[in-house]
Amino acid sequence: MGSKLLRLISSFSLLAAILIGWEIVAGTIYPKYNATSVNIFPPPSAVLGIFWDLLRSGELVTHTLASMARVAVGFGIATLIAVPLGLSMGAWPAWGEQMRVVIEVLRPIPPFAWIPFGLLWFGVGPEQTVFVIVISSIFPILMNTVAGVEQVEPVLKRSALSLGASKLRLFINVVLPRALPQIIVGLRIGLGFAWMVLVASELIGSTAGLGYLILDSRNLGLPSLAFMGMFVIGIIGYLLDAGMRWLERVLLPWNA
Amino acid sequence: MERIDLVGRVRPFLLLGFLIILWELFSRFVVPHYDPSGLSLPPPSAGIADAINLMKQGYLHQHVIASARRVYLGFALAAVIGIPIGILMGMFDLARRQLNPVVGILRPIPPVAWIPITLLWFGVTDKQQYFIIFIGTIFPLILHAVAGVRTVDPVLIRAARSLGADSGAMFRLLLTASLPMIFLGIRIALGLGWFIIVASEMVSASTGLGFLITEARTAMLTERMYVGMFAIGFIGYAQDRLLVWLERKIIPWK
Amino acid sequence: MTAKAALVVDNVTKEYEMARSGTRIAALEGLSFTVREGEFFVVLGPSGSGKTTLLNLIAGFELPTKGTLTVNGAPIEQPGWQRAVVFQEHGLFPWLTAAENIEFGLRMKKLPKGERRDLVSKYIEIVGLKGSEDKYPKELSGGMKQRIGIARALVVDSDIVIMDEPLGSLDAQTRTEMQDELLRILHKEKKKTVLFVTHSIEEALKLADSIVVMSERPGRVKELFRVDSPRPRDVLTDPRMIDLNVKLHALLYRSQTPKAS
Ligand SMILES: Nc1ncnc2c1ncn2[C@@H]1O[C@H](COP(=O)(O)OP(=O)(O)OP(=O)(O)O)[C@@H](O)[C@H]1O
Ligand SMILES: [Mg+2]
Numbered sequence: 001m002g003s004k005l006l007r008l009i010s011s012f013s014l015l016a017a018i019l020i021g022w023e024i025v026a027g028t029i030y031p032k033y034n035a036t037s038v039n040i041f042p043p044p045s046a047v048l049g050i051f052w053d054l055l056r057s058g059e060l061v062t063h064t065l066a067s068m069a070r071v072a073v074g075f076g077i078a079t080l081i082a083v084p085l086g087l088s089m090g091a092w093p094a095w096g097e098q099m100r101v102v103i104e105v106l107r108p109i110p111p112f113a114w115i116p117f118g119l120l121w122f123g124v125g126p127e128q129t130v131f132v133i134v135i136s137s138i139f140p141i142l143m144n145t146v147a148g149v150e151q152v153e154p155v156l157k158r159s160a161l162s163l164g165a166s167k168l169r170l171f172i173n174v175v176l177p178r179a180l181p182q183i184i185v186g187l188r189i190g191l192g193f194a195w196m197v198l199v200a201s202e203l204i205g206s207t208a209g210l211g212y213l214i215l216d217s218r219n220l221g222l223p224s225l226a227f228m229g230m231f232v233i234g235i236i237g238y239l240l241d242a243g244m245r246w247l248e249r250v251l252l253p254w255n256a
Numbered sequence: 257m258e259r260i261d262l263v264g265r266v267r268p269f270l271l272l273g274f275l276i277i278l279w280e281l282f283s284r285f286v287v288p289h290y291d292p293s294g295l296s297l298p299p300p301s302a303g304i305a306d307a308i309n310l311m312k313q314g315y316l317h318q319h320v321i322a323s324a325r326r327v328y329l330g331f332a333l334a335a336v337i338g339i340p341i342g343i344l345m346g347m348f349d350l351a352r353r354q355l356n357p358v359v360g361i362l363r364p365i366p367p368v369a370w371i372p373i374t375l376l377w378f379g380v381t382d383k384q385q386y387f388i389i390f391i392g393t394i395f396p397l398i399l400h401a402v403a404g405v406r407t408v409d410p411v412l413i414r415a416a417r418s419l420g421a422d423s424g425a426m427f428r429l430l431l432t433a434s435l436p437m438i439f440l441g442i443r444i445a446l447g448l449g450w451f452i453i454v455a456s457e458m459v460s461a462s463t464g465l466g467f468l469i470t471e472a473r474t475a476m477l478t479e480r481m482y483v484g485m486f487a488i489g490f491i492g493y494a495q496d497r498l499l500v501w502l503e504r505k506i507i508p509w510k
Numbered sequence: 511m512t513a514k515a516a517l518v519v520d521n522v523t524k525e526y527e528m529a530r531s532g533t534r535i536a537a538l539e540g541l542s543f544t545v546r547e548g549e550f551f552v553v554l555g556p557s558g559s560g561k562t563t564l565l566n567l568i569a570g571f572e573l574p575t576k577g578t579l580t581v582n583g584a585p586i587e588q589p590g591w592q593r594a595v596v597f598q599e600h601g602l603f604p605w606l607t608a609a610e611n612i613e614f615g616l617r618m619k620k621l622p623k624g625e626r627r628d629l630v631s632k633y634i635e636i637v638g639l640k641g642s643e644d645k646y647p648k649e650l651s652g653g654m655k656q657r658i659g660i661a662r663a664l665v666v667d668s669d670i671v672i673m674d675e676p677l678g679s680l681d682a683q684t685r686t687e688m689q690d691e692l693l694r695i696l697h698k699e700k701k702k703t704v705l706f707v708t709h710s711i712e713e714a715l716k717l718a719d720s721i722v723v724m725s726e727r728p729g730r731v732k733e734l735f736r737v738d739s740p741r742p743r744d745v746l747t748d749p750r751m752i753d754l755n756v757k758l759h760a761l762l763y764r765s766q767t768p769k770a771s
Contacts, residue, residue, distance in 0.1 A: 010353075199369050255604070
């Protein structure tokens with residue numbers, strides 16, 4: 001038990017060394033030679049310092065909530081469109097075949113390329129961000145939902161039919177649960193996309209949110225703020241993904 | 257017989273064709289009622305005309321080349337550093353245990369979040385763009401290399417050992433066996449590279465397809481935004497097809 | 511034994527159109543036989559003789575090109591619980607527990623909850639899976655999965671239970687055990703009509719009241735045997751069984767030798 005803990009701690013030694021080295025070089029050595037200009041390599045202590053300041057002032061919470069709300073709305077809309085659409089494509093192959101061609105044309109377009117259209121149609125603000133999030137997270141959810149429906153084994157459908165299931169029951173009690181793991185994979189990827197695109201969208205056309213916050217660091221001449229924002233974005237992104245994984249385990253105990 | 261074949265070929269594109277025609281008609285006859293300039297949604301034909309125009313002038317390919325240079329140089333740098341790191345992490349426990357936390361902290365940060373700080377470091381330069389592509393593509397490269405080495409069938413390793421493979425031969429064996437995964441990492445990374453370059457060029461560049469799109473927006477040339485958008489989509493798609501083909505050539509045993 | 515007919519297959523032909531060439535091939539041709547109520551009817555035939563095709567027709571997954579299939583006088587038009595199926599690939603729903611899998615057909619029949627619970631626990635008991643009710647299929651062995659497949663088909667109380675090589679994917683020992691189990695389970699069910707498809711002559715000898723031997727493609731009835739020895743049967747020493755074994759071997763394998771040489 002003790003040696004296991006030791007092992008775990010020791011595996012962080014490289015990370016610790018990097019952080020300490022960075023603190024020493026950026027915090028004490030570098031400023032000696034660059035006393036006049038802004039320190040563009042802020043040491044970890046400065047990053048933590050500004051994190052604490054903004055946390056206390058409530059500014060960090062405000063921007064985080066703004067970002068989260070946009071992701072929630074955009075991702076929610078995308079889910080409401082993509083899951084039923086994907087199910088319908090899986091359920092009616094002729095329709096699925098037609099839609100697939102349309103999707104194949106749109107899918108290779110980078111999500112970020114929609115940002116200028118968001119700005120054109122909605123102007124600077126949350127609507128633009130929500131629009132871009134919807135567009136970019138729709139495709140992974142859609143593709144995985146279709147794949148989920150298509151992977152339902154014929155023997156499962158036949159089992160259900162020979163046990164007296166109607167067409168509707170077949171869909172609700174067999175196709176849906178069988179496709180669910182794949183749908184959740186799509187949701188996880190979609191949420192990852194949403195978070196990534198959110199940052200870009202706020203960076204380019206927004207006056208609030210974490211993306212705006214890190215861009216603002218440039219105008220404020222606060223490199224430590226940019227770093228701090230980056231890590232906060234990274235950590236939230238990580239937590240969102242972990243949350244989805246947790247949901248997957250709780251919702252699908254049979255699918256370990 | 258031939259006519260039947262023709263119907264079969266055209267059939268999958270019915271909805272796509274219908275939507276494009278609908279868009280064309282909508283832009284021509286409905287949009288002007290609400291937006292007399294028609295700038296908010298020009299018809300697809302305007303986009304095609306502009307694309308032909310831009311290609312004739314050589315303007316489009318100039319931006320394509322600028323973006324491609326950034327994507328491929330940034331990716332090359334990431335590959336040269338990331339793949340060996342991944343292989344190292346896959347082969348040696350110590351490397352994996354030490355590097356995992358470092359990778360774990362940096363990986364969840366979206367590549368575009370690096371833009372502000374790198375602008376401070378490098379200014380509006382190509383170096384900044386390379387860095388963004390580098391940081392955006394290195395993690396799939398590392399992680400797939402690790403997975404590639406780690407998922408080599410243990411039976412294969414034992415078989416090689418029992419056949420008397422020395423450490424050099426073992427190294428080559430591991431490398432060969434993990435090639436499909438490494439290649440998958442390359443495919444994903446290059447796809448991501450083309451995604452990220454758009455955002456990066458939108459924020460800070462004066463060339464490239466991302467710039468072309470933002471420039472078109474400020475110049476109120478919406479049809480040119482279509483061109484930039486579909487150009488990137490097309491390049492990304494073509495690149496992926498090429499990589500799939502290449503994979504079959506390089507790793508025929510997969 | 512009552513002579514009442516449960517399933518009548520009358521002059522059934524099933525043709526498939528080849529996707530590529532568009533030519534039609536017959537999987538079954540002019541097939542006729544009658545399954546009597548309460549009997550264990552075995553369909554024995556070489557690979558490709560159309561056993562699965564026949565089963566698909568009886569289950570109602572597909573319709574015949576020519577001829578008719580009737581259960582208790584009514585033509586078979588679509589799948590339903592009156593003809594429950596046990597599949598070789600078991601076909602259990604992976605997201606349902608053992609008990610919930612058995613319950614599935616009862617829910618489709620909209621039985622009230624209490625009744626469902628009683629029936630499920632009764633059949634869990636019958637197939638000997640007490641204690642494993644709440645396990646998911648992935649946590650069960652091949653033999654246990656097949657027991658659930660059998661319980662799931664029996665519990666809906668269908669007119670006829672169709673089994674397509676239900677023991678085909680089990681290892682030799684489990685297979686032998688399951689053959690005895692099947693007899694034991696069916697003995698508890700009063701006179702269940704079973705249509706059982708298999709490759710294995712030994713399995714047919716152990717289980718069948720009637721054995722129909724199918725020809726190679728296109729599948730036709732080559733010969734029909736009634737087996738009325740009491741069970742359990744000793745396939746290795748009972749002279750009648752040995753006699754039948756020889757006959758079945760000759761029908762199934764000797765006919766193929768000229769082709770092979
Ligand atoms: N859907 C189909 N389309 C075309 N041909 C088919 C189809 N289903 C079956 N066949 C053909 O019909 C013939 C009989 O097939 P079937 O699966 O019924 O045989 P089987 O007796 O069950 O064989 P096995 O013992 O290998 O399971 C085969 O030649 C097969 O190729
Ligand atoms: Mg078969």
